[in-house]
Amino acid sequence: MLQRPVEPRQFTSWTFTRRAKESGLLPSTGSIGDCYDNAMIESFWGRVRTELLDRRRWRTRLELANALFEYLEMFHNRRRRHTALGMLTPIEYELRHARIAPVA
Numbered sequence: 001m002l003q004r005p006v007e008p009r010q011f012t013s014w015t016f017t018r019r020a021k022e023s024g025l026l027p028s029t030g031s032i033g034d035c036y037d038n039a040m041i042e043s044f045w046g047r048v049r050t051e052l053l054d055r056r057r058w059r060t061r062l063e064l065a066n067a068l069f070e071y072l073e074m075f076h077n078r079r080r081r082h083t084a085l086g087m088l089t090p091i092e093y094e095l096r097h098a099r100i101a102p103v104a
Contacts, residue, residue, distance in 0.1 A: 040084075051075075 052071045058064040077090045085093040 048076075
Protein backbone atom coordinates (compact mmCIF):
# COMPACT_ATOMS: atom_id res chain seq x y z
CA MET A 1 0.00 0.00 0.00
CA LEU A 2 1.34 3.42 -0.99
CA GLN A 3 1.27 6.08 1.66
CA ARG A 4 1.10 9.74 0.84
CA PRO A 5 3.97 11.72 2.39
CA VAL A 6 3.15 14.40 4.91
CA GLU A 7 2.95 17.72 3.10
CA PRO A 8 4.15 20.83 4.96
CA ARG A 9 1.27 22.84 3.44
CA GLN A 10 -1.31 21.02 5.53
CA PHE A 11 0.05 22.73 8.63
CA THR A 12 -0.02 26.27 7.23
CA SER A 13 -3.47 26.92 8.67
CA TRP A 14 -2.02 26.53 12.19
CA THR A 15 0.76 28.99 11.39
CA PHE A 16 -1.66 31.40 9.74
CA THR A 17 -4.06 31.28 12.71
CA ARG A 18 -1.25 31.80 15.22
CA ARG A 19 0.27 34.72 13.27
CA ALA A 20 -3.13 36.35 12.77
CA LYS A 21 -3.93 36.15 16.49
CA GLU A 22 -0.47 37.49 17.41
CA SER A 23 -1.18 40.46 15.13
CA GLY A 24 -4.51 41.10 16.83
CA LEU A 25 -6.53 39.81 13.87
CA LEU A 26 -9.33 37.27 13.80
CA PRO A 27 -8.94 34.85 10.88
CA SER A 28 -12.21 34.05 9.12
CA THR A 29 -11.18 31.31 6.70
CA GLY A 30 -12.28 28.45 8.95
CA SER A 31 -10.83 26.60 11.85
CA ILE A 32 -7.95 24.14 11.98
CA GLY A 33 -8.96 20.71 10.70
CA ASP A 34 -12.44 21.92 9.74
CA CYS A 35 -13.76 19.96 6.77
CA TYR A 36 -16.08 22.86 5.94
CA ASP A 37 -13.30 25.37 5.20
CA ASN A 38 -14.11 27.88 2.52
CA ALA A 39 -12.21 26.47 -0.47
CA MET A 40 -12.75 29.61 -2.54
CA ILE A 41 -11.10 31.93 -0.04
CA GLU A 42 -8.29 29.43 0.53
CA SER A 43 -7.68 29.39 -3.21
CA PHE A 44 -7.78 33.21 -3.29
CA TRP A 45 -5.16 33.55 -0.54
CA GLY A 46 -3.03 30.94 -2.31
CA ARG A 47 -3.04 33.12 -5.43
CA VAL A 48 -2.31 36.28 -3.41
CA ARG A 49 0.61 34.52 -1.79
CA THR A 50 2.02 33.31 -5.13
CA GLU A 51 1.35 36.47 -7.14
CA LEU A 52 2.27 39.06 -4.50
CA LEU A 53 3.34 38.10 -0.99
CA ASP A 54 6.09 35.58 -1.73
CA ARG A 55 7.76 37.72 -4.41
CA ARG A 56 9.55 40.06 -2.02
CA ARG A 57 10.11 41.07 1.60
CA TRP A 58 8.03 43.88 3.05
CA ARG A 59 9.79 46.52 5.15
CA THR A 60 6.69 47.83 6.94
CA ARG A 61 3.07 46.87 7.47
CA LEU A 62 2.04 50.05 5.67
CA GLU A 63 4.07 49.05 2.62
CA LEU A 64 2.39 45.61 2.64
CA ALA A 65 -1.07 47.12 3.18
CA ASN A 66 -0.57 49.45 0.21
CA ALA A 67 0.64 46.57 -1.96
CA LEU A 68 -2.38 44.46 -0.99
CA PHE A 69 -4.74 47.32 -1.76
CA GLU A 70 -3.13 47.87 -5.15
CA TYR A 71 -3.17 44.12 -5.90
CA LEU A 72 -6.88 43.83 -5.05
CA GLU A 73 -8.19 47.04 -6.55
CA MET A 74 -5.92 47.47 -9.55
CA PHE A 75 -5.12 43.89 -10.58
CA HIS A 76 -7.45 41.31 -9.05
CA ASN A 77 -10.73 43.19 -9.55
CA ARG A 78 -9.96 45.07 -12.77
CA ARG A 79 -7.54 42.99 -14.87
CA ARG A 80 -7.34 39.40 -13.58
CA ARG A 81 -9.78 37.12 -15.40
CA HIS A 82 -11.51 34.46 -13.30
CA THR A 83 -12.59 31.06 -14.58
CA ALA A 84 -15.49 30.98 -12.09
CA LEU A 85 -16.81 34.20 -13.69
CA GLY A 86 -16.65 32.96 -17.29
CA MET A 87 -13.19 34.50 -17.83
CA LEU A 88 -14.43 37.97 -16.89
CA THR A 89 -12.85 40.26 -14.33
CA PRO A 90 -14.94 40.82 -11.19
CA ILE A 91 -15.69 44.38 -12.35
CA GLU A 92 -16.82 43.17 -15.80
CA TYR A 93 -18.96 40.48 -14.19
CA GLU A 94 -20.65 42.96 -11.83
CA LEU A 95 -21.31 45.47 -14.62
CA ARG A 96 -22.73 42.81 -16.93
CA HIS A 97 -25.08 41.48 -14.25
CA ALA A 98 -26.06 44.95 -13.04
CA ARG A 99 -27.39 45.73 -16.53
CA ILE A 100 -29.37 42.47 -16.65
CA ALA A 101 -30.87 42.71 -13.17
CA PRO A 102 -34.46 43.98 -13.10
CA VAL A 103 -34.98 47.43 -11.64
CA ALA A 104 -37.14 47.39 -8.50
